[in-house]
Amino acid sequence: MSDLRINLDDLLHARSVESERIEFKATWAGEVTGYQVLKTICAFANDLRRHGSGYVILGVAEKDGRADLPPRGLSPEQMDAAGRWITGNCRRIVPRYVPRISREEVEGRSILVIWAPASETPPHQAPDGEKGDRKYWVRVDQRTVDAQHNELLTQLLNQSAVVPWDSRAAEAATLDDLSETLVREHLRASGSALVEEPDGRTIYRKMDIVRRINDHEVPRNVGLLFFSREPGRWFPGARIETSILRAGAGGDVLEEKDFRGGLAEQVRGCLAYLRREVIGSAIHKAANGVQASRRPSYPEEALREVLVNALYHRGYDEDSPHTTLVRITSDRIDIRSTPGPVPGVGRDELVRGATPRLAPPRNPRVGELFKEIGLAEKRLTGLDKVYQAMERNGSPPPEFYFDEERTFFQATLRAPAWRSAAAAIREAGELRAVGRSEEALDKLETAWRANRGSLVLAEEFVRQCVASGDLDRAESVVGTNVHLATDIERPDVVVPWLEALVADGQRERAQRFLDGQSSRLSAREAVGAAIVARRLRDADLATRLFDAAGPAILDDPRALLESAQNKLWLAGSAHREGRAGENRLLLEDARTLLERLLGMEATPRRHAWAWRELGRVRRWLREPASAVDEAYANAIRLAPDETKFREERRQR
Template sequence: MSRILPINLDALLHCRGVESERVEFKASWDPGTTGVQVLRTICAFANDYHNLNGGYVVIGVGERDGRAALPPAGLSAEDVEAAQQWIRGNCNRLDPHYPPILSPETVDDRLLLVVWAPASEMRPHRAPAEGGARGRYWVRLGSSTVDAEQRGDMLRRLIQQTARVPWDDRRASDARVEDLREAKVREYLRDVDSGLLDEPDARDVYRRMRITARVNDHEVPRNAGLLFFSSDPVQWFRGARIEVVQFAADRAGDVQEERVFGGALADQIRGCLNHLENLSTSHLQKQPDRSQVRGWVSYPLPALRETLVNAMYHRGYDVDQPEPTKVYLYPSRVEVISYPGPVPGIEHRHLVANAQVRAAPARNRRIGEFLKELGLAEGRLSGLPKVFRAMEENGSPAPSFDFDEQRTFFQATLPAHPEYGALSALRDAAHLRALGDQEEAVRRIESAWASNPASAILAREMIRSYGQGGEIGRAEDVLETFEAQGPASAASHVANTLVDVLLEAGDKRKAQELLKRDRPMMFGQDAIDAAILARRLRDSRAAHRYFERAGDAIYADPRALHEFAQTKIWLATEAHRRRQRESNRRFLTEARTLLERVIQLDASPTRHGWAWRELARTLNRLRAPFREVEDAYRKAIEHLPAEARFVRELETIRAARR
């Protein structure tokens, strides 16, 4: 394990916590070819055009499809020594001089040389050209090292950065090295599995991590060091905190809860994310034709994580930015606001789904590096696509991102899942009913339905409410509206609710007509519910069709299995009356299998008792040995000893079998 590099070597080789564009692999060492390429790449990393804090060259490891070819080919001990001498000597020829950090390493008993080239405070640098020509300014563009002079105005923009060391890499002259907490630093090194953890001298660790710098005759922390490794960064940077405010029903000033997260930056982010995750509501439902469950959350955690981390990564922390990062929680959305706005080069058109985002230099290079090594931040340019993807996969509306013309703030808005607002309205209505305010409870549901007619949860609640009030016509109107505006996958779910209401109202004709409508997307639990409704209507053939459409969802539901078996028993009886012997036996055999499944599942004694009784009767009709019939009846009696009919039925069968 390296005691020179701050990053774990295995993570570096697999580009975990560091973008692949910041790592270059070289399979072997040759000063005439590899040496020239390495020198140019060191120059490019030192110039750090995109403010990513340089990068690494790993010599002795080839590249395959953009990844390290492992196990490594390795270098001889002589090549490692020769490469170090050549690199040190030729880096003196960079203009201005730049010394990278060289770290010989061993992986799988093979020798490697890792060249760490952090961003330089003396940029831009030039590397000597062949034949004594004027040196060239090399920069990193993706995973390639290119000549800045051959890339439009890239050289001009590189030179403009000369006097602009990113804020997080600057010296904090008003702080002391003692303001860094060694325990926090070592906790970080443990989290990233760095070999520097074994270094006993704390100040030497700080230097190697580049979180301190020399000023005249003493050392001071860098700003990034204070942000991540001091007890209270807000002493120096007033904006280094997160404020979370939860509002009720979007009414201005109606605050339910306020929380402030302070301390080291990574601790703030983790604490805030845990808080947001605890507030997020989950809803699970069975998937069609499979044993897994599928559902949605009010706000998908990957989207929350990326949005918050991006805000903390890309915001400003200097004296001109005293405002904290703000997270506003409304019933219908989450807003994350940071200061100031995005760096020049990022426009509104870059902040929509599937947009090509320009690779503009980052505001903070060390903050991003630490967050990525801790696994809190994603690779470069991958954050926004992940937010859009997480929201879409959750069934949520698309996020939006905004900033003002003066770029004084940046706001990310994550809309709640459509059904989350519905659940919130139902909770409010339940509270109002508990207080005895039935009319206001109904108005709350109606208001939510008016603003979200595509909500299946609200549609079902409206149908039940109108049904209880005898307003069947209004309940039917709700279904019609939902079928026009809601998702087709939920139409059966809502329609089943209206069928149930119609049955309760005694209108079997309308219930049967509605149940018979063709619904191609009815499956899973919706099909089970429809089958049970069909049994209430005494339509066993329709019930059988719906049970079959339920697929695998039925096999974990003891009630559904039991009722499916009863349906098959009824169909077997019908087949027997028509003298259809094969159909009769097939239905009975299938019923037996279903009942045997019921008694294996976790269910109530009543369910098991009746399942054993019906299994006994089915076995008798299949002319199974009497002992099997008797055993099944005895199991039924054990579960329900008060059911005298079980004993009478057993005695009747015993007499008939003699």
């Protein structure tokens, strides 16, 4: 069974682990490879860059900084020899350090993965060869080097004096404070085979989220942050507090919601809430009128990155009791955490395209766990992803700020020129709730005019106009959207408005619209418009619209039934006017549509009407009486309350 807490394929392809944290060795030879591996284990244990941990992979060659697959693999003898050599010679690392060793299979070949978490007792030394002196080894980019020779020893010694907060033992907690369910959810999310280990406490040890204190084990701080149900019991700032300012009927309304639980739970919960309440979406039409794309008010990729960064880089100790704040207004989202960046990070590194200095992160293990489940980007890539996502969305660039004393850090994402459709709809609902329906319509119309590409705004405005009987006011939205290109997603406003006109007795107005605009309708709209045309008794127009809809009717039970009924009406006209050939063709077309409908899933009543129409087709095509009677019998069985079916059967 694998002892790795991350997915092996992700590791080999450096998806969730930076390439400088991985070293590949194609073969094993103790007298040569062994001491190279020993020095690299020492370097990963010293963790100069505060990456958190590193991996040495034996049996896989390296090519351009990546695994050269399929692996060469190691023989059983080499696997045993390598395991014994590493275990024995790690005693020569001072202070003693023991990595985790896991035997793995890749494409039928055996490899050895050595996981070296950052040590709690650095700095370490390892011998430079079998008889060489011990040296302090560190990792620089993808190389293992002598710290003293490269003038890095002072930095290593200074850094080693302080163990990262998230690695420390939470002595006030017990292993019972960890949720095995959350731990296994994390392993499943990362794709780790370790999830198959039946014993929860064994998993905790192999994940390195617990630490032995004297004769018992306690969680590390990072373990409580991710895998306790209420980390706020120990760390008051370990929760996300959101507030949404809304312009309600009585002024600004503050809606607040907190997110607790493990850090990954907080991120997912907060993102789901913002996705539902804030992000929204709109159709943005290109200037040339040819292409259009769907755009959110805030790109989720950018929002996720700044939210995860806030939890990754903030403090959780007693000096940082403040929660992570997410404040949403009509045109921006501010995410604030405490304290500010670690020393060494300057404002010039927060602009687009800047190369951040390699300042050690505050919580390297928090970052590791976020990366393993895909919630955080690899190091030095996150900010550029935010800038790129905002630019692709047509949004203003993100803003990052911290004060001179570094007491807080704030990221601001601003909405694009169009404001959030969800906010406008919500505010309109609040106005309607207190009887101010006209103001609600004004707010929806204003929001739609500022963002004519918004599907939800267009649909909600027309829906409310129809509900209030103000069909004239809705016409501008209908007219605008009917001119959008038919190959993009369009708001569902045309058909509801036409149906409302017919219901209101404005049949001539609906007819004029269809006569003038039918060629501009999308396939989906053409189906609904054809049904409206049938209500107007314009079978020829309905036929043109059904034809314009094309294949769109073939998977729509209602459209199939309406189209078949329209053909039957036309067949009756052809019969009365003596056009026998046309009559037969129309009847056969109707039969094809009805038989397709009867082979699909649909409501019993729709199937009942399809059987009734099929009975009429069979009778008019002079098919055997038994076939006609069968169709009517099925119709009556599916809709016994339709007296019309029984009456027609008797008359036949």
